[in-house]
Amino acid sequence: MCRGGIPASGLPASLPALKAVSLWSPGFASVAVDPARPKRPESAWIHYLYDFRKKNQDITGKEVMMSASKGWKVMTVPQKKPFQDLYDAAKKVYDADQEEYVKSGKKEAWTRDPEKPKKPLSAFFLFLSGYRTKNASLKPTEASKLAAAIWKDMSSQRKQPYEKQYTEEKSKYDEAMKIYKASGKEDAWRERTGKTTARTKAKKGKKQALTRDPEKPKKPLSAFFLFLSGYRTKNTSLKIIEAAKLAAATWKDMSKEQKQPYEKQYTEEKHKYDEAMKLYKASGKEDAWNKKNREDHHYCKESKKR
Numbered sequence: 001m002c003r004g005g006i007p008a009s010g011l012p013a014s015l016p017a018l019k020a021v022s023l024w025s026p027g028f029a030s031v032a033v034d035p036a037r038p039k040r041p042e043s044a045w046i047h048y049l050y051d052f053r054k055k056n057q058d059i060t061g062k063e064v065m066m067s068a069s070k071g072w073k074v075m076t077v078p079q080k081k082p083f084q085d086l087y088d089a090a091k092k093v094y095d096a097d098q099e100e101y102v103k104s105g106k107k108e109a110w111t112r113d114p115e116k117p118k119k120p121l122s123a124f125f126l127f128l129s130g131y132r133t134k135n136a137s138l139k140p141t142e143a144s145k146l147a148a149a150i151w152k153d154m155s156s157q158r159k160q161p162y163e164k165q166y167t168e169e170k171s172k173y174d175e176a177m178k179i180y181k182a183s184g185k186e187d188a189w190r191e192r193t194g195k196t197t198a199r200t201k202a203k204k205g206k207k208q209a210l211t212r213d214p215e216k217p218k219k220p221l222s223a224f225f226l227f228l229s230g231y232r233t234k235n236t237s238l239k240i241i242e243a244a245k246l247a248a249a250t251w252k253d254m255s256k257e258q259k260q261p262y263e264k265q266y267t268e269e270k271h272k273y274d275e276a277m278k279l280y281k282a283s284g285k286e287d288a289w290n291k292k293n294r295e296d297h298h299y300c301k302e303s304k305k306r
Contacts, residue, residue, distance in 0.1 A: 034110040034193075038097035041090030044083040051083070059060040063166075081238055113189040117176035120169035123237045124151055143232040148246045163237060213289040217276035220269035225252055 052068040056265075059067055072080075101107055108114065121129065131147040132138070138146070151159070180186060220228065224247075231247040232238070238246070251259070280286060 034104050034106065036101065037110070038094055038101055041087055041094045044080060044087045045072060047083040048075075048080070048085045110193055113186060115180065115185050115189075117173055117180055120166060120173050122242060123159060123166040124148075124235075124238055124242060126162045126165055127151055127159075137201070144246075145249055159237070166237075176276045213285065215280070215285055216282055217273055220266060220273050222265045223259060224248075226265055227251055229261075245246065 010080070025111065049065075049068050052071065053064060056064070056067070105114065128147045128151075131138070131150070132143045135143055135146075228244065228247045228251075231250070232243045235243055235246075
């Protein structure tokens with residue numbers, strides 16, 4: 001198995017030289033940066049390094065960095081001040097440009113297609129939005145916790161208006177997404193921002209990755225994840241991330257007695273897992289799998305040498 005989850009069998013006989021590979025070559029699109037985004041200013045240390053190189057052109061290679069680094073470490077604050085002033089001045093300009101970049105909408109347009117329909121708020125978040133409006137004096141985290149507790153105890157009839165609103169908005173969203181995808185705008189935006197290749201690469205990696213022996217026993221869910229699994233089942237209207245956040249807050253406030261059933265279940269399943277792992281290791285399957293991985297790794301190293 002080579003780095004990136006690519007099986008050895010899927011590699012070419014020889015790999016291209018690194019200098020022949022562009023940052024914009026297929027597989028490297030994830031490093032794409034918005035050309036309109038302001039560049040971060042160079043640090044005081046970098047300004048000093050430039051100055052050091054100009055004054056010491058007889059020093060070459062790694063010695064330049066080593067010598068400059070030693071000099072920078074022993075410099076006093078007043079000695080560093082000229083370089084710090086250069087950075088501070090550039091930082092002020094950068095901060096102003098960055099603020100303008102964000103306000104203009106260019107940042108959001110680079111990270112998300114502005115023409116892509118926005119997902120509707122879930123039933124709970126529609127309720128939370130109204131709860132926050134009515135309780136503006138509460139901090140966002142406090143309001144979220146209290147709203148979650150109220151939502152949990154609400155009857156199906158009381159939740160129905162929020163569920164209905166979400167269903168209606170979700171239907172409109174689904175239709176808008178069909179039109180959006182059919183228009184080709186999504187593919188055009190991904191191509192423009194360099195995200196197409198990165199997405200394709202990620203999908204390939206998922207299909208090709210063989211990082212774990214399928215016969216190896218799976219570790220049991222922890223006590224919290226057992227609780228989370230039940231929490232999601234009881235709150236199917238919540239999105240996965242929403243359910244996880246609310247479950248984590250609930251778990252944090254639970255007493256030891258309330259957590260005990262989940263801790264007990266985990267302990268029992270952990271015992272079964274440990275026994276299964278002993279049998280798995282004794283069977284020699286683990287050694288066989290590790291040997292296969294070592295052979296694939298060796299093949300990768302040899303391919304790079306060619």
